Amino acid sequence: MNKQIITELSHEELISALKEMKQPAFRANQIHDWIYKKNAASWDDMTNLSKELRQQCSEKWLFNSIQMAKSVKSDDGTEKLLLKLHDGEFIEMVIIPADTRITFCLSTQVGCPVGCLFCASGRNGLVRNLAMHEIIGEFQAGCAVIGRIPDNIVFMGIGEGLLNYENLMKAVERLTEEKYFAMGVRRITISTSGFVPGMLKLADYGKELNLAISLHAPNDEIRQKIIPGKIRYPISEIMEAADIYREKCNRMVTLEYTLLKDINDSAACAKALSRIAREHHTKINLIPYNDTGSEFKRPSTKTINTFEQILRNADVAVSVRRERGSDQAGACGQLRAEHMN
């Protein structure tokens, strides 16, 4: 890719680039508004710019390096986009509607080095980090589909976002700063598999971003069976970092817990999990496993209900994630994995 992407430029850089092109500063502001306030999907959308200027800009900068390769819509309205990157790699993003609100689930890496055994995204390891403009590019691809910016963003797609900390945070700044997309910080959730150094950095960053930790087990022995790779921190360290995050950022942390049949779905696991949640003041989000062709199975509805009830009886705030988009390769990384096959 030999052209720069327009979203790589800050507002100030855009103004000086336009100045070099002998254009007045208000032209830069017009372009800026089209990108960040008017949801443009290409140079051609910028109708108050002359054709010559649009042509000049498109010769100098790419609007977005990402192309939509495939879109799959589920019966429940969830839409998954398979996106092609400039180097031929693929990522996914998901558009999740609920009542009048829309949430985007965004990826942060191509592949994932963590290798949770139940997850299609980690099956072939990490290919590379996404650049800031690629994270923004997938966001823009979703905006082009819904015609506006979403209400919420969860960084729960492909990848361990905190291993791509710098680019992820640059993207978060683009998404939240008033002069760019101006989304509320509290509308953004960063998910981590429990990468402790990244959690501590995020705590130091000190913004009220939501943090979700994919714990999936109440003890290290079971966790090791689910995440056998090297990027796995002891639960005690993860929860210590979660406490620091809560204190510094003033946000209650959520523990994500994928329920896997006969692995982590026993009453003893539920009790141990409720102790962790109470001790560290966290919420729990239970995610009954969505089959991705791995060795794991989904627990029965009765087991899921019992697990949830044990947490409720212990006064833990718990939600059970409704299955979304499961009729159309809904689980994380499945569309990309199918494409690669």
Ligand code: SF4
């Ligand atoms: S669940 Fe998340 S952290 Fe684990 S392999 Fe998949 S993408 Fe990576």
